[in-house]
Amino acid sequence: MDLIIKNGTVVTGKESFIADIAVKDGKIACIGTDLSMEAVKIIDAAGKLVLPGAIDAHTHLAMPFGGTVSADGYLSGTRAAACGGVTTVFDYPMQRKGKGIIETLEERKAMCDPEACVDYAFHCIVTDLNGGELLDEFQASVDMGVTSFKCFFVYKKEGMMVDDGTFVKILLKAKEVGAITNIHAENPDVIDLNIEKFLKEGNTSAWYHYLSRPEYVEAEADKRAVHWAKSVDAPLYIVHMADKEGLEAAVEAKLAGHQIFIETCPQYLEFTSEVYKREDGRNFVCSPPIKGKDSQEALWDAIRKGTIDTVATDHCPFQSYEKDWGKDDFTKIPNGCAGIENLYPYMLAAANSGKISFNRAVELCAENPAKIFGCDTKGSLTVGKDADIVIYDKDKDFTISVNNMHSDYDHTIWEGKELHGYPVQTYVRGRLVYDNGEFTGEAGYGQFVKRKAALSGYK
Amino acid sequence: MDLIIKNGTVVTGKESFIADIAVKDGKIACIGTDLSMEAVKIIDAAGKLVLPGAIDAHTHLAMPFGGTVSADGYLSGTRAAACGGVTTVFDYPMQRKGKGIIETLEERKAMCDPEACVDYAFHCIVTDLNGGELLDEFQASVDMGVTSFKCFFVYKKEGMMVDDGTFVKILLKAKEVGAITNIHAENPDVIDLNIEKFLKEGNTSAWYHYLSRPEYVEAEADKRAVHWAKSVDAPLYIVHMADKEGLEAAVEAKLAGHQIFIETCPQYLEFTSEVYKREDGRNFVCSPPIKGKDSQEALWDAIRKGTIDTVATDHCPFQSYEKDWGKDDFTKIPNGCAGIENLYPYMLAAANSGKISFNRAVELCAENPAKIFGCDTKGSLTVGKDADIVIYDKDKDFTISVNNMHSDYDHTIWEGKELHGYPVQTYVRGRLVYDNGEFTGEAGYGQFVKRKAALSGYK
Amino acid sequence: MDLIIKNGTVVTGKESFIADIAVKDGKIACIGTDLSMEAVKIIDAAGKLVLPGAIDAHTHLAMPFGGTVSADGYLSGTRAAACGGVTTVFDYPMQRKGKGIIETLEERKAMCDPEACVDYAFHCIVTDLNGGELLDEFQASVDMGVTSFKCFFVYKKEGMMVDDGTFVKILLKAKEVGAITNIHAENPDVIDLNIEKFLKEGNTSAWYHYLSRPEYVEAEADKRAVHWAKSVDAPLYIVHMADKEGLEAAVEAKLAGHQIFIETCPQYLEFTSEVYKREDGRNFVCSPPIKGKDSQEALWDAIRKGTIDTVATDHCPFQSYEKDWGKDDFTKIPNGCAGIENLYPYMLAAANSGKISFNRAVELCAENPAKIFGCDTKGSLTVGKDADIVIYDKDKDFTISVNNMHSDYDHTIWEGKELHGYPVQTYVRGRLVYDNGEFTGEAGYGQFVKRKAALSGYK
Amino acid sequence: MDLIIKNGTVVTGKESFIADIAVKDGKIACIGTDLSMEAVKIIDAAGKLVLPGAIDAHTHLAMPFGGTVSADGYLSGTRAAACGGVTTVFDYPMQRKGKGIIETLEERKAMCDPEACVDYAFHCIVTDLNGGELLDEFQASVDMGVTSFKCFFVYKKEGMMVDDGTFVKILLKAKEVGAITNIHAENPDVIDLNIEKFLKEGNTSAWYHYLSRPEYVEAEADKRAVHWAKSVDAPLYIVHMADKEGLEAAVEAKLAGHQIFIETCPQYLEFTSEVYKREDGRNFVCSPPIKGKDSQEALWDAIRKGTIDTVATDHCPFQSYEKDWGKDDFTKIPNGCAGIENLYPYMLAAANSGKISFNRAVELCAENPAKIFGCDTKGSLTVGKDADIVIYDKDKDFTISVNNMHSDYDHTIWEGKELHGYPVQTYVRGRLVYDNGEFTGEAGYGQFVKRKAALSGYK
Ligand SMILES: [Zn+2]
Ligand SMILES: [Zn+2]
Ligand SMILES: [Zn+2]
Ligand SMILES: [Zn+2]
Ligand SMILES: [Zn+2]
Ligand SMILES: [Zn+2]
Ligand SMILES: [Zn+2]
Ligand SMILES: [Zn+2]
Known part of the structure; x- marks a missing residue:
């Protein structure tokens, strides 16, 4: 495996449960309890939420x-x-x-x-x-x-x-x-x-x-x-x-x-x-x-x-x-x-x-x-989908300011807004692009999403 | 009185009752039972409906x-x-x-x-x-x-x-x-x-x-x-x-x-x-x-x-x-x-x-x-209003045809429509303008109705 | 006629208009403008409302x-x-x-x-x-x-x-x-x-x-x-x-x-x-x-x-x-x-x-x-119906008190309620039973109303 | 692992995807693609649906x-x-x-x-x-x-x-x-x-x-x-x-x-x-x-x-x-x-x-x-829940009859009902209790489900 995120609380649109998530080749390869396979990188997300x-x-x-x-x-x-x-x-x-x-x-x-x-x-x-x-x-x-x-x-x-x-x-x-x-x-x-x-x-x-x-x-x-x-x-x-x-x-x-x-x-x-x-x-x-x-x-x-x-x-x-x-x-x-x-x-x-x-x-x-919108490879932590993952710390406090944002604008309507809980890591197809306040990705890594028919996600 | 329509069934928007209607100077002067005043013209509407x-x-x-x-x-x-x-x-x-x-x-x-x-x-x-x-x-x-x-x-x-x-x-x-x-x-x-x-x-x-x-x-x-x-x-x-x-x-x-x-x-x-x-x-x-x-x-x-x-x-x-x-x-x-x-x-x-x-x-x-539309002198058989009156025979049968209409058109979508019951007389401000199939009015008799404020009829 | 109420504003469920109302044998005999027939009693209701x-x-x-x-x-x-x-x-x-x-x-x-x-x-x-x-x-x-x-x-x-x-x-x-x-x-x-x-x-x-x-x-x-x-x-x-x-x-x-x-x-x-x-x-x-x-x-x-x-x-x-x-x-x-x-x-x-x-x-x-409730002789000021009439003075002020009520109870929830406008006369079948504060009727005058089928008033 | 069901189409309330499901100690231990761990029993569910x-x-x-x-x-x-x-x-x-x-x-x-x-x-x-x-x-x-x-x-x-x-x-x-x-x-x-x-x-x-x-x-x-x-x-x-x-x-x-x-x-x-x-x-x-x-x-x-x-x-x-x-x-x-x-x-x-x-x-x-009803260990194929699993063959035809039912009654309102698609296996906590027409469980294996508070499944 390329990555295993262990012990986090996995959140889907329907339920929340503690599990490990293993990623390979940018995809979610496996979700399970106590995954013991080898991996290039292992993250401990105990106490954190693991979200799509x-x-x-x-x-x-x-x-x-x-x-x-x-x-x-x-x-x-x-x-x-x-x-x-x-x-x-x-x-x-x-x-x-x-x-x-x-x-x-x-x-x-x-x-x-x-x-x-x-x-x-x-x-x-x-x-x-x-x-x-x-x-x-x-x-x-x-x-x-x-x-x-x-x-x-x-x-x-x-x-x-x-x-x-x-x-x-x-x-x-x-x-x-x-x-x-x-x-x-x-x-x-x-x-x-x-x-x-x-x-x-x-x-x-x-x-x-x-x-x-x-x-x-x-x-x-x-x-x-x-x-x-x-x-x-x-x-x-x-x-x-x-x-x-x-x-x-x-x-x-x-x-x-x-x-x-x-x-x-x-x-x-x-x-x-x-x-x-x-x-x-x-x-x-x-x-x-x-x-x-x-x-x-x-x-x-x-x-x-x-x-x-x-x-x-x-x-x-x-x-x-x-x-x-x-x-x-x-x-x-x-x-x-x-x-x-x-x-x-x-x-x-x-x-x-x-x-x-x-x-x-x-x-x-x-x-x-x-x-x-027919993004069949995105949107949920499902085996086989892209490993687009956010790790969220429910206890982290954050106050929005133009100074801690990563855009090019010079002001924000959200200035001063206090949030209880904040994302600590973002993965795009298994790659860490955001880590605790820092952008860790790179321009050009992002790919165009070729979508399926609209509403095809509704069975 | 100029006209008394006797014994008809007067129909209002709320009720129907037998009464005489007396008209003077184009207005409804009186509605009552067994009106005995003199009148230029007396019509017997017994068995007929008297409608605005x-x-x-x-x-x-x-x-x-x-x-x-x-x-x-x-x-x-x-x-x-x-x-x-x-x-x-x-x-x-x-x-x-x-x-x-x-x-x-x-x-x-x-x-x-x-x-x-x-x-x-x-x-x-x-x-x-x-x-x-x-x-x-x-x-x-x-x-x-x-x-x-x-x-x-x-x-x-x-x-x-x-x-x-x-x-x-x-x-x-x-x-x-x-x-x-x-x-x-x-x-x-x-x-x-x-x-x-x-x-x-x-x-x-x-x-x-x-x-x-x-x-x-x-x-x-x-x-x-x-x-x-x-x-x-x-x-x-x-x-x-x-x-x-x-x-x-x-x-x-x-x-x-x-x-x-x-x-x-x-x-x-x-x-x-x-x-x-x-x-x-x-x-x-x-x-x-x-x-x-x-x-x-x-x-x-x-x-x-x-x-x-x-x-x-x-x-x-x-x-x-x-x-x-x-x-x-x-x-x-x-x-x-x-x-x-x-x-x-x-x-x-x-x-x-x-x-x-x-x-x-x-x-x-x-x-x-x-x-x-603010026509305060029209629309109902009320004392003081214009004597615009229709006498209706519930038993008269009538088949609509372009031949018995009084317009200038040469065909009608209503051709052949059979109606049970038909108007027999129409009065405008007390004057007979229609009598049992015949137009009895005259061009120019009609007057422009100067209306009050819209909705003024709603108390 | 037994009674003519002159010049009042007659109020029906649909409209209000000035007219005279003539009563005979307890019934409404005639409604009209400037009724000139003789009558036992003539009341001037100018400026007043005449209500059922x-x-x-x-x-x-x-x-x-x-x-x-x-x-x-x-x-x-x-x-x-x-x-x-x-x-x-x-x-x-x-x-x-x-x-x-x-x-x-x-x-x-x-x-x-x-x-x-x-x-x-x-x-x-x-x-x-x-x-x-x-x-x-x-x-x-x-x-x-x-x-x-x-x-x-x-x-x-x-x-x-x-x-x-x-x-x-x-x-x-x-x-x-x-x-x-x-x-x-x-x-x-x-x-x-x-x-x-x-x-x-x-x-x-x-x-x-x-x-x-x-x-x-x-x-x-x-x-x-x-x-x-x-x-x-x-x-x-x-x-x-x-x-x-x-x-x-x-x-x-x-x-x-x-x-x-x-x-x-x-x-x-x-x-x-x-x-x-x-x-x-x-x-x-x-x-x-x-x-x-x-x-x-x-x-x-x-x-x-x-x-x-x-x-x-x-x-x-x-x-x-x-x-x-x-x-x-x-x-x-x-x-x-x-x-x-x-x-x-x-x-x-x-x-x-x-x-x-x-x-x-x-x-x-x-x-x-x-x-x-099928009271076909009651409920509106219509020619032929019972002459049950109220004359109402829009300018009379009245404060409800147990003292000016005509019941036998010793208190009222309405005590002190101020009303602008008040009835001044009540007629039952043409007979005055209430006159400006005084009860003028008599026990036993009231009759049992033999009703028609329910809803028969709806045409 | 005690059991791995491979290659089936896993169906949840929201989506369907091909994956393997591994069971251990009566629970769902892991869901993943190409699970390669050892197991006592391996079932191939290719072409079948795997359902809770x-x-x-x-x-x-x-x-x-x-x-x-x-x-x-x-x-x-x-x-x-x-x-x-x-x-x-x-x-x-x-x-x-x-x-x-x-x-x-x-x-x-x-x-x-x-x-x-x-x-x-x-x-x-x-x-x-x-x-x-x-x-x-x-x-x-x-x-x-x-x-x-x-x-x-x-x-x-x-x-x-x-x-x-x-x-x-x-x-x-x-x-x-x-x-x-x-x-x-x-x-x-x-x-x-x-x-x-x-x-x-x-x-x-x-x-x-x-x-x-x-x-x-x-x-x-x-x-x-x-x-x-x-x-x-x-x-x-x-x-x-x-x-x-x-x-x-x-x-x-x-x-x-x-x-x-x-x-x-x-x-x-x-x-x-x-x-x-x-x-x-x-x-x-x-x-x-x-x-x-x-x-x-x-x-x-x-x-x-x-x-x-x-x-x-x-x-x-x-x-x-x-x-x-x-x-x-x-x-x-x-x-x-x-x-x-x-x-x-x-x-x-x-x-x-x-x-x-x-x-x-x-x-x-x-x-x-x-x-x-607060059955937090049941109801979905989620890692950590009871391995209550049905394998379903979309191509199997079945006609309901009292003769192929497993109850004690002597007739059924469903007699003759033709179904396209039918379950082929049922597992309760990882144990096979039904296998292609045959009951393979045993009396007394079933356990009382001690439930959590009602509605606790709704987050
Ligand atoms: Zn926009
Ligand atoms: Zn827009
Ligand atoms: Zn038009
Ligand atoms: Zn138009
Ligand atoms: Zn009661
Ligand atoms: Zn009650
Ligand atoms: Zn029951
Ligand atoms: Zn029941």
Whole structure:
């Protein structure tokens, strides 16, 4: 064996038990009690939790947006991921007018490959069907291992929105080729109506970012997306769900048997819209904005009940000076926040405090994204799968600060957040990439994850 | 007294009782037993029902559409109305790009006034806010007595659709001035997607009109309209509801206490989408199309429960040769059917057969539209209100035919429909305008109804 | 004419309009504007509301209970009724083991007839089917004009409870003969469990009356009653609904189309369970007890939406010394409170304050009970019906006190309640029985109301 | 190692993967790829499924009922279990008037211990609280490892029913000591009402067994049980759910976050009430009876969605001559059917046909009962747990017949049922107890399972 992690408490989505885990050739070779075979390296994890590495199913690395580029590139972003226990990152390349899907993906793959410190996968954002021709590329995308496409119901003026007809076409074509459609759901016309009104009134602070995209603006688009998915019987994945009403509609459809999957993000679980009243409110500006207490509680309730399927980050940080562009006009604030290194520690700390079980945390951050997105080699500590492993110390205290993060951004909305319990080691395919505060991996070690059909993880 | 109708069974929205009704100066002066005062004219209605005249809250007379004009002008349309027991007609003038509301209304008023055989009112269709300036005319419209505005969520290519932001602006402004917003709810992008597909496949018959606008296409728009009305707390009137899913969403919001009002039409109650498979399917082409059996049953169920508020006709007939334009391409069929003379007889025959009560029929066709649209002088047989009265013979049999109708169209979807029970007389403000098969009114007798604030009928 | 009430604002369940009302031979002869016929008596009601007399569908006069008899007999109870604008009282004779229905009713009729100051009707409480034989009397009861039967799901130890099988038999038989079943819904076993526990713990104050019959104890029985009525498709009238959860279940069934009717009482609308913590908490002891704020709000919400059908009093007062029996043991407090004189003033004051419309108040207190219970001569100001009329002064202030009530009890839970607006006159069949503070009627004037089939008022 | 099962497809509640399983000292020692350690016995399971042994959470062995005793004693019943892949049987000892819980359990343990061929556990049926004293034994029962109690809402005349107050006491006490309450939910009074009616009418066939206990009779009791559990916040396990309406109510409460668990049985999934019209209808008589198609479909729908938690058998067979007692009077038919040997083959065949996944079958028949009932050493193929293992051949065809079953009964409702796929070996704690048609275990090998707190399997 290459590695044996002994005596840890192995946590799966269903149960926790003490066992040893043996790794060979980057795979989990064996799980057992008192494994006595020889190994190159033996780790004692007694008293620690042994968890599957997390999958961050939603990031925007090196993402051009609002006249700049997000502050984390593929190198710093995946380095931070490794240090947060994330062993697979799903990035969102965006197809733009006149470009093809494969072209877009290959271009991004070429950027990412030499830089990736952990494994990575792509969803492809589709903005322009080019009169329908783009749909012909969906099969090739799936063949390449990219089995999910994303649309915006927003960013109309930016030329990124798809209308309902286009969305339905994508839903149907994605289903046909074994892919799933992701949707960013907000309503652009009503946002614009609100923005116009607020700017006219001189209301320009970050608080008006929230007020221009309140709960009902997101809820409408959530409900519409669910409606079309139900009506044409196609699977749907709603990214960054942040509001109660939309959540309830999506959950209702899911419980009625439709293939509706729901993602939320740590920022929606930790903060409320009150942050936008803060001096540094603009740092929290992302879309959809963080909502009120009711929504936050509804999200936690769904987390507990398992009706939310995944937690991912929408990681898209910007530097302070960029955020400052919107000091006097909230519409000029680049949208997005950091999170890639905080996802797993945050959710596991929630488990450690008793808010959810560790099993649920593993489901949300590892098992479910793997199943939904066809990552059949990832997501759980199962014999034969990739040895993507996190060792977690329930007793270690950690205070998040921009100084102890491994990204390239210069501030974080998580500054000062105290976590009880923290990852101490991260392994990607059996290799140690993070060790007690230090990044120990290397750029280029990360591999592209060629995925199976979406939902193939659901038997 | 000018007129006493003696011994009839007076039907209100709540009860039925035998009484005499005395009319003076066009108003109901007195209701009582054995009224013995003198009168110019005394009618014996023993054995007959005495009902308030119906209000057809949805017509398109002299309506330019699809390269032609609807087959009934104001004269023939209101003549037919009189002969069907409709004593007030709500027509739908349409504001078009570059035109103002008052201008539009005055123009139409000038056309209608000399021709109207029964009283009439206007809703104003709004298609272009002219950068918001049009909203400034809403108050003037209300002052003029037009306290309802209508939008389309469809007819996007025709330049008649409003987007969601515009719709919300209209909802808010209408509420502010005491008006109500009417919505025609269908989703244009998905319709276009379907049409494109069907035409490409060579599927061009009327059946594909239905398939391109199936239940879920209407349902989405119904739900969206309800969502915005709820979210901004403004009253909403959904015209020609035809599908079950949208109906259920609207009813759910209504029962939760929101001011959502629902109209359906006789064609949705009588026919199902099967008619589009008929040889003459194109004659039934209207938008939204007639839906399947499930929707028909859900509509009747809501009619019985009182969760549908009104039945109106969407009267918009075209001649056979015009309908024939779409023989080989369903998109070329002018949309619309006749109904103005059939509304009340149809609903009363349903009552006569026991399907609903006569009281419910009166609520749906007279009381409720009067209350919703602020017609405080109309809608019920109440002392002090206009003497708009229909005498109904429960034993009279009638078979609808284009030959016994009083419109100008050359065919009707109602051809051959047998009704048990039929109106024998119609009075508008005390004047007999219809007498046992004969129109006895005159063009120009009808008056414009200056309405109060919408919903003012609800105490 | 015998009487003309001129210039008042006539209020029906649907609308309000100024008119004169003429009365002849105890009936409403005519409603009109400027009635000019001669009359024995002419009243000017300008500026006043003219309303139908209320029907109190739930009283217990001269009711033996808890070792005593309720403090109002038929004379004082109906006198108080007259003074509160109640023109028809439904009392609840109780059939006991070994007695027949007709026997029970005749006995009570004989007691009531010489004393009744307003008209009266009976529901018959059924406690013992005598092996099924009692069901054979249902038809005779209906023939006699008593078309409603009541059961208890509680008072098990007192021998008054019916089990579920018996209840279903009654539902079915009542339906067969054209009657409706009323139910008092609480769960005796769980109440007893709670009482046993509280007494053992030494918790004996009135507050524990509430805690032994909390929301869920009533809700269970409400839901069970609704379940059986739905399952065997029989009409059901739930008396004194006081809790939110049971209400919601009943409303859900009603909206689904089942014949479920719901009554609540003024005490549940005005007070919350907090009253049981008061020094005089025992005076508020009734069953079911008054519930918490959530239930109170749900009841008002249903009142506004019209999903509650009637408001009645459950009038069953006891004297202070009787209430005091339970000073040290809440199980010894005779259950019941006064209300018969407060019902209509309370609900009309709620209307006067804008909480509901006057039309809704009329529906709840007059129209609906008449329709549900087959009182075809009562309940609305309709030509031909009994001239049961209340004249109401919206500007008169009134503070309820035991001193200005017309009952025989010595205290009232309504003491000190200030009402804006108050009835100034009550007419029963055209005769003035209450005039501005004074009872002007006489014992024995009231007549037994021979009712039609239950629900016959619903067309 | 004592045993290695090589190359099989291991099935857990979440995933399936090829691996070897090594067993030592009756426990699962290791799961891995290409395990190369030595072993006493090596089995090649290539091409086969390797599953956790099933837990039949509901049996009545040697059960006195209806004047006889169920046809399978502990020996034959657990022998049959072994041959059907059931490695743990939960039997239902019944406490009767005057007896204590521990006394009852010890008595049954003494009977079972020498006969048990597979492991066994007990739920204790409670019929008489003996004035509350019996509750004092709940803790001792839990200490003994019996952490679930069952009540009947039916069998009132038989003296086995608990009333609602008693039920609530049990719910609360069970929760306090870490146990869960099981309920058999039907309504006795309405059953008796129906029986009385049918017998009087001469309707005595098995069909009337069903008609006397129709859907709504079970639904009422299901809803009531759920109501109390919700109201007092205690966990509840509903046994043998058979009707749609009750199921929906239970699922609604579960999804709202209450600890409601639902069991159904194979007979409700396979048959409909139509069987009671058959010549041999009496053989299918069990309580609750098998319901109509709607309920069957609702049960399968819940099975698929995972809202039903477990499938167990209610195994309680009787001999033909005993069933014949009710030939002319359905009330004389002993209630109960066989199933213990059919449970797992039936559910796995459903998986094999694609109706559900094998993972779901494992959840329903093994993982979930273990989690609900605190069997921490059972229910899944997890390192450290008991080596209760079934090897399943997806290609083996099997036709159920009384001749190839291993019970003592003389007929089976499953006669002739063809299954595609069948278990070929069963291991209990590593020992082979069933081998391709032959029972290879021995009486007395089975051990009593001392359980942890109920629900302790849910993290
Ligand atoms: Zn987004
Ligand atoms: Zn994003
Ligand atoms: Zn329209
Ligand atoms: Zn129209
Ligand atoms: Zn009562
Ligand atoms: Zn009462
Ligand atoms: Zn049972
Ligand atoms: Zn059983």
